[in-house]
Amino acid sequence: MTDSMLIYKIILCVIVFAVSLGAAAYMTWGERKLAAWLQDRVGPNRAGPLGLLQPIADGIKMIFKEEMIPTHSNRWLFILGPCFFMLCACMTGVVIPWGAGWEAGGTIFPMQVTDINIGLLYLLGVVSIGVYGVMIGGWASNNKYSLLGALRASSQMISYEVAMGLALIALVMMTGTLSLKEIVAQQDQGLSYVVYQPLGFIIFIICAFAETNRAPFDLPECESELVGGYHTEYSSMKLGFFLFAEYINMFISSAIMASLYFGGYNFPFQHELGLDGNLLTAVQTAVFFGKIFIFIFVFMWVRWTLPRFRYDQLMNLGWKVLLPLAIANIIITGFVMLFMGKLG
Amino acid sequence: MMQLTNRSMQVAKKELTLMERLYFPAIIKGMLITLSHLFKRKATIKYPDQTRELSAVYRGQHVLKRDEAGAERCTACGLCAVACPAEAITMESAERKKGEESMYREEKYAKIYEINMLRCIFCGLCEEACPKEAIFLTDRIVPSSFTRGEEVFGKDKLVETVEHRVDVTKRQTPEVLDFKTDKKHYHNQTFLDKKK
Ligand code: SF4
Ligand code: SF4
Numbered sequence: 001m002t003d004s005m006l007i008y009k010i011i012l013c014v015i016v017f018a019v020s021l022g023a024a025a026y027m028t029w030g031e032r033k034l035a036a037w038l039q040d041r042v043g044p045n046r047a048g049p050l051g052l053l054q055p056i057a058d059g060i061k062m063i064f065k066e067e068m069i070p071t072h073s074n075r076w077l078f079i080l081g082p083c084f085f086m087l088c089a090c091m092t093g094v095v096i097p098w099g100a101g102w103e104a105g106g107t108i109f110p111m112q113v114t115d116i117n118i119g120l121l122y123l124l125g126v127v128s129i130g131v132y133g134v135m136i137g138g139w140a141s142n143n144k145y146s147l148l149g150a151l152r153a154s155s156q157m158i159s160y161e162v163a164m165g166l167a168l169i170a171l172v173m174m175t176g177t178l179s180l181k182e183i184v185a186q187q188d189q190g191l192s193y194v195v196y197q198p199l200g201f202i203i204f205i206i207c208a209f210a211e212t213n214r215a216p217f218d219l220p221e222c223e224s225e226l227v228g229g230y231h232t233e234y235s236s237m238k239l240g241f242f243l244f245a246e247y248i249n250m251f252i253s254s255a256i257m258a259s260l261y262f263g264g265y266n267f268p269f270q271h272e273l274g275l276d277g278n279l280l281t282a283v284q285t286a287v288f289f290g291k292i293f294i295f296i297f298v299f300m301w302v303r304w305t306l307p308r309f310r311y312d313q314l315m316n317l318g319w320k321v322l323l324p325l326a327i328a329n330i331i332i333t334g335f336v337m338l339f340m341g342k343l344g
Numbered sequence: 345m346m347q348l349t350n351r352s353m354q355v356a357k358k359e360l361t362l363m364e365r366l367y368f369p370a371i372i373k374g375m376l377i378t379l380s381h382l383f384k385r386k387a388t389i390k391y392p393d394q395t396r397e398l399s400a401v402y403r404g405q406h407v408l409k410r411d412e413a414g415a416e417r418c419t420a421c422g423l424c425a426v427a428c429p430a431e432a433i434t435m436e437s438a439e440r441k442k443g444e445e446s447m448y449r450e451e452k453y454a455k456i457y458e459i460n461m462l463r464c465i466f467c468g469l470c471e472e473a474c475p476k477e478a479i480f481l482t483d484r485i486v487p488s489s490f491t492r493g494e495e496v497f498g499k500d501k502l503v504e505t506v507e508h509r510v511d512v513t514k515r516q517t518p519e520v521l522d523f524k525t526d527k528k529h530y531h532n533q534t535f536l537d538k539k540k
C-alpha cells in the first residue's frame with residue numbers, strides 16, 4: 001500500500017465514521033418527524049427551521065445531564081456496555097462499498113475502506129458481537145428490568161441470526177464470493193439480486209428488524225413492560241450511546257440491504273448516460289444514499305405501524321417460520337442453479 | 345342499534361384462513377393506512393404562533409370592571425367567592441374614605457382581590473353571582489408561568505385600566521341583564537319578595 005493510499009484510507013475512515021454518526025443524528029430527527037406525520041402531528045419544529053437543530057439540542061442535553069451510576073452495579077462493566085455497543089456499531093461501516101472508486105493521477109481510490117474477501121462474514125461477526133454490549137450493560141445494571149431486557153436481546157439476536165445467515169447463504173451460493181465489493185460489482189449489469197432472491201430478501205429484512213431491536217421486535221427495550229429494558233439504569237450520554245448506536249445499526253443494515261439485494265451504488269442504465277469516471281462515481285454514491293434512505297424510511301414506517309410482538313410469537317416466527325423458509329430457500333436456489341447449469 | 349360509522353365489523357372467533365395466517369397482506373394494509381396519514385392535514389394548531397378562533401362568549405381570564413366614570417364596581421360583597429365551586433377567589437374589604445369617590449363606586453371596596461387561576465375552572469359562576477356587574481370572564485387566555493405564585497392574579501392584573509376598557513358586551517347582553525335582575529325569575533327574588 002502506497003503512502004497516498006494509506007492517507008486516503010485514513011481520511012475515508014474518518015469520513016465514513018462522521019457520515020454514519022451524522023446520518024444517525026439526523027435519523028433521530030427524521031424518526032420523530034415521520035412518527036409525527038404518520039400520526040397527523042407536526043413533530044419537532046422549534047429548534048431551527050423545521051426543527052433541524054433538534055439533534056444538536058438533544059446531544060447537548062444528553063451530555064449535560066447528570067450522570068448516574070447505580071451503587072450496586074458493576075461499575076466497569078456498566079461503563080463498558082454502551083462503549084462496546086457503540087464500537088461494534090461503528091465497526092461495520094468499513095466493508096461497505098460506498099461507490100465504485102475515484103480516479104486521480106492514474107490510481108484508482110476505491111470508495112471502500114477495506115475490501116476483505118470475507119466481508120459478509122465480518123459483518124455477521126461484528127453484528128453478533130454487538131449483542132455483548134447490550135448483555136454487559138443489562139447485566140452490570142443489576143436491575144431486573146435491565147436483566148430481562150438483556151436476556152431478551154441476546155436470545156432474540158441469536159435466534160434471528162440463524163435465519164439471517166441462512167438467507168445469506170442462498171445469496172452467497174449465487175454470487176460465489178463473500179466480498180461485498182464483488183457482490184455489488186456483479187449487479188453492475190443485469191438484475192439486482194432481489195429479483196433472484198425475493199424470499200431471501202424478505203427473510204433478511206425481517207431479521208434485520210430483529211437484529212436492530214426495532215419495532216415490531218423491540219422487546220429488549222419495550223418501554224411499556226420493561227421500563228426501557230437493558231438501558232433502564234443508564235443516564236446522560238451513556239444512554240445516548242445506546243440509542244445512538246441503534247440508529248447507526250439501522251443505517252448500516254440499510255446500507256447492507258441496499259448493497260446485497262438492490263445493487264448497491266449501481267443504478268439502471270448507468271453506463272448509457274455517458275458520464276465520465278469521477279462524475280459517475282459521485283452520482284452512484286448519491287444513488288446509494290438514496291437507496292439507504294428508502295430503507296431507513298421503511299424501518300421507521302414499520303415501527304410506527306406495527307405493534308410489538310409477544311415473546312412467544314417472536315420465537316415462533318424466528319424458529320418455526322423463518323428458519324424453515326430460509327432452508328427451503330437454500331434448497332430451491334440449489335435446484336434452480338443445478339438445472340440452469342450454473343453449478344461449476 | 346344505530347350505526348355511527350360504516351367501519352364497524354362483526355367480530356367472531358374462528359380459525360384464520362391461510363390468507364390471514366400469512367400475516368403479510370394485513371401488514372401491507374396497515375402500512376398503507378399509515379402512509380395515507382403521511383399526506384393528511386395535520387391536526388395540530390401551533391398554539392403561540394397560531395390561535396384557535398374562540399367563541400364570542402368564551403370563558404377565559406376574568407376582568408374586574410369599572411363604571412363609566414372609571415370607578416371600580418366591586419363592593420367586596422363576597423358573593424362571587426361564595427358562588428365559586430373551586431374556592432379560587434379571596435378578597436379583603438376596606439371602607440371607602442372621603443375623596444376616593446372617583447376610585448370606588450360603593451362605600452365598601454375590595455382592598456385585595458385575588459383569583460387563583462390554577463384553582464379556577466372557568467365556570468362563570470362568579471359572574472352570575474355578582475350583583476354589581478363587576479366581574480366578567482373574557483376571551484383572553486390565561487398565560488402560563490414558571491411559578492405557581494404568578495398564577496394568583498391580584499387586582500393589578502384583574503382590574504381593567506381606565507384607558508383600556510375590556511369589552512364585555514357580548515357576555516352582558518340585554519337578555520342576560522334581564523335574567524339577572526328581573527324579579528319575575530325565582531332566583532332574583534329576595535325573601536321579602538317571596539313573602540309577598
Ligand atoms: S369562573 Fe368559576 S371557578 Fe373561576 S373564579 Fe369564577 S366561580 Fe370560581
Ligand atoms: S366581584 Fe361582584 S360578587 Fe364579587 S365581591 Fe365584587 S361585587 Fe361582590
